[in-house]
Amino acid sequence: MSLAATLESRLAALAPVALEIRDDSAQHVGHAGAAGGAGHFSVTIVSEHFLGMTRLARHRAVMDRVGDLIPYPVHALAIAAYAPDEPRPTKG
Numbered sequence: 001m002s003l004a005a006t007l008e009s010r011l012a013a014l015a016p017v018a019l020e021i022r023d024d025s026a027q028h029v030g031h032a033g034a035a036g037g038a039g040h041f042s043v044t045i046v047s048e049h050f051l052g053m054t055r056l057a058r059h060r061a062v063m064d065r066v067g068d069l070i071p072y073p074v075h076a077l078a079i080a081a082y083a084p085d086e087p088r089p090t091k092g
Contacts, residue, residue, distance in 0.1 A: 038075030
């Protein structure tokens, strides 16, 4: 199973209505953590589980499910966690 698939499987417990996992490792070639083979990932997750939660509580909920993967095989994880009714930044 790929590391992205592992992250997706673990985050399924939060019942996301949207989930994007991006492997940013190529942007960090030469970085100390990447040199050891660990990956850099960005996660955008939208879940009703996050309703009424602070940003910190949302990050903790994500880390509760994937934190044991850090620092290896995941060196860095950027998290964007939203409730379904919240506006999200647009690309552009």
